[in-house]
Every structure is written in C-alpha cells, then in structure tokens.
Ligand SMILES: NC(=O)c1ccc[n+]([C@@H]2O[C@H](COP(=O)([O-])OP(=O)(O)OC[C@H]3O[C@@H](n4cnc5c(N)ncnc54)[C@H](O)[C@@H]3O)[C@@H](O)[C@H]2O)c1
C-alpha cells in the first residue's frame with residue numbers, strides 16, 4: 001500500500017507550501033539519535049543528521065521530553081499512507097530553543113518551549129482563527145487533497161500524507177514557523193505538566209468542547225487511552241452529570257474508575273455496548289458520545305474479514321455503537337483518527353434520530369494550548385501528570401512502541417528522556433522514576449531490536 005500511495009503522490013506532484021520538510025544538515029556534520037519507521041511494526045533507532053536552520057522562520061529545538069501517542073500506532077501498523085523507510089516519527093515533544101532563524105522574534109536560545117503537533121503558517125484564513133491543524137499552507141500532500149477535497153496542516157513525524165516533516169522522537173527537531181508553533185513554558189511548570197500541551201491535552205479538550213458537552217449531560221467515551229481518559233476529565237470539568245468509559249483493557253478501565261471516578265464498560269464482558277449503556281443511564285440513551293478509540297482494531301469477524309480483504313480501510317463499529325447509544329438529537333464526536341473508508345455505517349440511525357455526527361478533525365492545538373496552560377495548569381486547577389505511568393529513555397523507543405501497542409505493563413502515557421533531559425529538563429514530583437521498558441513489559445519489537 002505504501003509503495004502504491006507514494007507512486008500516486010509522486011505522479012501528482014506536491015501542493016505549493018510556504019515551508020518545506022527537507023532540512024539542511026548541521027554544517028558540523030553532527031548526528032543525533034532518532035526513532036525511524038522501516039515497515040509494519042518495525043521502528044528502529046538510527047543516527048540521523050542534526051538539522052540546521054534551513055528557512056528563515058525555523059527554530060532548532062533540543063528535545064528534553066518526548067512521548068508516544070495512539071496516533072503513532074496507526075503509523076506503526078502501516079495504516080497511514082505514504083510512509084517511507086527512515087521517516088523520523090514523533091509529534092508530541094518539548095525542549096529548549098537551540099538556534100533561531102533570522103525571522104524569529106519571540107524566542108531566544110535556552111528558552112523552554114513545547115511544540116504543537118501541527119505546523120501552522122500563522123497567516124492563512126484558518127490560522128487567523130487559531131484553527132492551526134487546518135492550515136492551508138504547510139502540507140504538500142496532493143494525495144490528501146485528492147481524497148478529502150482539501151489538505152490538513154503539515155504534522156511532525158506523521159507520514160508524507162501530512163507533509164513528510166521529521167518528528168520529535170529525536171534529540172533535535174527543526175520547527176518550521178517557530179514563531180507560531182512553539183509555546184514558551186514558564187520555569188515553574190515541570191515537563192510532565194507542559195509536554196502534553198503538544199497534543200493530548202488540547203485534543204481531548206477539543207473533543208469535549210467541539211462536541212458541545214454541557215452541564216448535566218451524560219457522556220459515553222469509547223477508548224480509555226490517554227485521549228479518552230483526558231476527555232473524561234474535561235467532560236466532568238464542563239459539568240457532565242455522568243461519564244461512562246468503554247474499553248477492554250482491565251487496567252485502563254480500573255485507571256479511569258480510580259483516578260477519574262467514572263463508570264466503565266468492558267466491551268469483552270458486555271458485547272452489546274449500546275444495550276449496556278441504556279441499562280446504566282436509562283432508555284433515553286446518552287446525550288453525548290465521543291469516539292477516542294482506534295480505527296484499525298475491528299471487533300467483529302465481519303469487519304476483520306472486510307479489512308483483511310481491503311474492502312474497507314477503517315472500521316465503523318464505534319461509529320455505529322455511538323449512533324445507537326445516543327438519545328434522539330444527541331451528539332457524537334469523532335476525535336479518534338480515521339483515514340479512509342468504512343462499510344456498513346448505520347446512516348438510518350444518523351438521519352432518523354437527528355444525530356449530530358461531528359468529525360472533530362485533527363485538533364487545533366493553537367486554539368486551546370494557552371488557555372489550558374494558564375487557566376488549568378498554572379492555576380493549579382489541573383495536574384495532567386495523573387496520566388503519566390512510565391518514564392523511559394529515548395533508546396527504548398522501539399520497545400516502547402511494542403509495549404504501547406500491546407497496552408502492556410499498565411502503560412497509559414509515557415514521558416521519554418533524551419540526552420538533554422538532565423541538563424535542561426525540569427522534571428517535577430509527578431514524574432515517574434526512569435525505567436527500562438524491558439523491566440515492565442514483556443514485548444519484543446520487530447526489526448534489529450528484537451535480537452537484543
Ligand atoms: N484528532 C486528533 O487531533 C487526535 C490527536 C491524538 C490522538 N488522536 C486519536 O485518538 C485516538 C486515541 O488516542 P490514544 O492516544 O488514547 O490511543 P490508545 O491507542 O492508547 O487508546 C485507544 C484505546 O481504545 C480502545 N479501543 C479500541 N477499540 C475499541 C472499541 N471498539 N471500543 C472501545 N474502546 C476501544 C483500546 O483498547 C485503547 O485502550 C487514536 O485514534 C488517535 O489516533 C486524535
């Protein structure tokens with residue numbers, strides 16, 4: 001699939017953009033450690049050139065904290081088109097400013113910053129409204145435009161379908177348009193509070209705000225990974241009267257019950273999820289449903305077969321469960337990533353019940369990150385480190401992919417140290433001690449790491 005998609009993209013040629021993914025190498029010839037994609041379930045640590053300031057708005061960041069996101073698992077499984085061998089992954093990272101281009105006016109070397117997972121130009125119609133993930137001028141994927149009618153912004157470390165920019169599971173990152181894509185972090189905010197402003201905090205917040213969760217609403221959330229757990233927190237903070245989390249991973253269900261005080265459904269025990277939801281909230285159904293699961297894990301044989309035979313790329317099961325579980329005129333938000341086509345969507349329920357099925361899109365980080373930093377984190381109202389279960393070194397990244405994919409060893413969200421962490425990082429008391437993945441997860445990645 002990757003080869004075909006890359007060939008089609010090459011044939012169509014790139015869309016015009018104001019920034020470009022190719023970085024010049026640092027003139028010193030220095031190299032860095034980074035995590036790169038090589039194939040299905042095959043990611044490896046490589047030595048790559050340290051990027052240099054290549055365009056005048058660039059900032060080079062020394063990464064002090066990185067992590068893995070559920071979206072990386074779609075890449076890991078080759079479910080996103082136009083991956084190329086050697087692509088450096090990672091879109092959630094923070095660090096200190098190392099070098100700035102001549103046009104960068106609001107940052108100085110040494111400053112702590114967090115990067116947004118999307119690369120916004122800061123000037124187009126969407127960027128002016130802070131809808132940074134929808135930026136019109138940073139993603140050259142004509143394949144995405146052909147499939148969706150328009151292309152999203154470019155993203156760090158997320159395939160050539162989103163621009164082909166090198167990512168943040170690395171010691172250095174070149175951040176295009178550094179003036180707009182880096183948020184300064186005050187020294188008294190520790191890394192484990194700031195890092196997730198890159199992605200999971202604005203994303204989960206957006207899921208709740210965009211789907212219109214209001215005081216008194218009953219809310220069901222599919223998927224209790226980091227996005228679902230944080231969405232449950234935000235739903236409660238917006239006044240939801242009842243939040244129900246759905247998953248099949250026992251420790252994630254227990255985590256949500258203990259840390260967030262929500263009710264849960266194990267979908268392996270309750271095969272008919274909408275029925276179970278009505279048993280809990282009554283026959284009306286829930287006001288709001290949020291999909292924070294994953295499009296590549298079919299539950300039923302029917303969809304396993306269709307996906308295997310490439311008759312569909314995406315699974316409609318959660319969409320259908322949401323459509324049936326919500327009340328008449330209820331709202332369903334899709335913050336979980338989807339890529340292509342799903343068969344058998346219950347359009348009857350969607351239409352007849354007047355359900356608002358909302359594609360929440362890739363979340364516009366710039367719209368929310370300052371608000372979350374200032375009003376929730378700096379005020380002390382919210383401690384995002386509740387989600388962090390493990391801290392590991394960058395060298396463990398291939399093993400971490402395997403463990404996070406298998407949801408092994410009680411992993412929920414991870415903070416990853418680099419060689420810069422000791423010198424420039426600010427780890428607070430909410431940060432777990434450094435550990436090795438092999439100590440807590442008995443999983444083996446594909447590729448050369450598996451023989452270590
Ligand atoms: N829109 C955005 O901007 C954005 C940003 C980040 C992540 N995401 C997406 O959000 C989703 C969740 O991310 P995450 O980091 O929490 O991922 P994760 O993989 O850690 O968690 C997903 C959870 O969903 C559960 N799940 C799978 N199938 C399910 C089903 N049928 N019903 C209920 N639960 C099911 C899994 O067991 C898992 O615990 C992913 O699809 C990711 O790509 C979107």
Ligand SMILES: [Zn+2]
Pocket residue numbers: 069070071072091092117199200
């Ligand atoms: Zn992500």
Ligand SMILES: [Zn+2]
Pocket residue numbers: 120121122123124125126127134135136137
């Ligand atoms: Zn823009």
